[in-house]
Amino acid sequence: MTREFDVFHGHVIERGNFISNICEHEIWQAMTQFDEALRRYYDEQANVYDDMYMRSDLEWRRELEAVTDAMAKALSGRRLLEVACGTGFWTEIVAKVARDIVAIDISEKMLTIARKRKVRSANVEYRRGDAYALAEVSDEFNAGLANFWFSHVPKARIDEFLHGFHKKLGKTAVVFMADNVYVPGIGGQLVTKVGIEDTFKLRKASDGSEYEVLKNYYSSDTLRRLLSPKTSDLKVHEAKYFWWVQYMVP
Numbered sequence: 001m002t003r004e005f006d007v008f009h010g011h012v013i014e015r016g017n018f019i020s021n022i023c024e025h026e027i028w029q030a031m032t033q034f035d036e037a038l039r040r041y042y043d044e045q046a047n048v049y050d051d052m053y054m055r056s057d058l059e060w061r062r063e064l065e066a067v068t069d070a071m072a073k074a075l076s077g078r079r080l081l082e083v084a085c086g087t088g089f090w091t092e093i094v095a096k097v098a099r100d101i102v103a104i105d106i107s108e109k110m111l112t113i114a115r116k117r118k119v120r121s122a123n124v125e126y127r128r129g130d131a132y133a134l135a136e137v138s139d140e141f142n143a144g145l146a147n148f149w150f151s152h153v154p155k156a157r158i159d160e161f162l163h164g165f166h167k168k169l170g171k172t173a174v175v176f177m178a179d180n181v182y183v184p185g186i187g188g189q190l191v192t193k194v195g196i197e198d199t200f201k202l203r204k205a206s207d208g209s210e211y212e213v214l215k216n217y218y219s220s221d222t223l224r225r226l227l228s229p230k231t232s233d234l235k236v237h238e239a240k241y242f243w244w245v246q247y248m249v250p
């Protein structure tokens with residue numbers, strides 16, 4: 001039998017023997033650190049977060065409109081669970097066409113800003129919640145939205161996130177996700193770490209402190225490879241700045 005090996009978090013691990021006590025512990029520690037940095041960074045950035053959407057570049061703006069159109073078409077009339085809603089930038093837009101929305105985020109600061117948006121929609125409820133614990137959200141949905149979240153999911157937790165998301169939404173629910181394409185010079189310096197499959201962005205928060213934020217970039221081919229075994233009717237779109245996908249939970 002051929003023996004195959006992976007490198008994970010600086011360790012050479014034989015496939016099939018992935019979980020030894022030491023590795024499991026170290027992987028857990030690394031994931032906890034990445035998660036904490038991500039949460040602290042976005043908490044810190046909540047007040048200025050929306051600025052990142054405001055670029056004068058025409059192509060950027062056209063692509064944002066294309067994402068908006070695709071999202072609205074996919075989610076029109078639906079009972080929507082939005083994961084990692086942030087300041088409610090997308091929530092406010094999709095609220096015009098969705099039936100109702102429960103929008104969750106881990107950051108109270110983000111949620112406070114979301115609740116103060118200019119256009120208050122009666123069909124939106126913002127709640128604190130964890131993207132990895134969606135079973136705790138009590139309502140029922142027939143659609144899911146997760147914009148600019150998938151890139152922050154460690155590769156080792158993609159299956160966990162998708163499993164929880166799809167289980168919460170249920171069969172035949174429609175899902176829409178959008179995120180960044182890697183463009184050098186935008187969103188901070190890219191950082192790679194030996195033995196770690198995720199990439200990171202070096203980001204300066206508004207108070208001047210620096211964070212290494214876990215941020216993975218995917219091509220349309222990789223998105224198809226990752227998502228097609230777990231979805232049906234998958235549509236993948238990759239443009240210059242953003243990718244977006246729409247599919248159905250099988």
Ligand SMILES: C[S@@+](CC[C@H](N)C(=O)[O-])C[C@H]1O[C@@H](n2cnc3c(N)ncnc32)[C@H](O)[C@@H]1O
Binds near residue numbers: 038043130147148
């Ligand atoms: C890049 S922002 C995306 C915000 C919004 N979806 C958007 O597209 O503008 C990522 C968001 O994930 C949130 N977040 C981080 N960890 C989370 C978790 N475990 N569960 C839910 N939200 C989380 C952050 O607070 C932040 O608001």
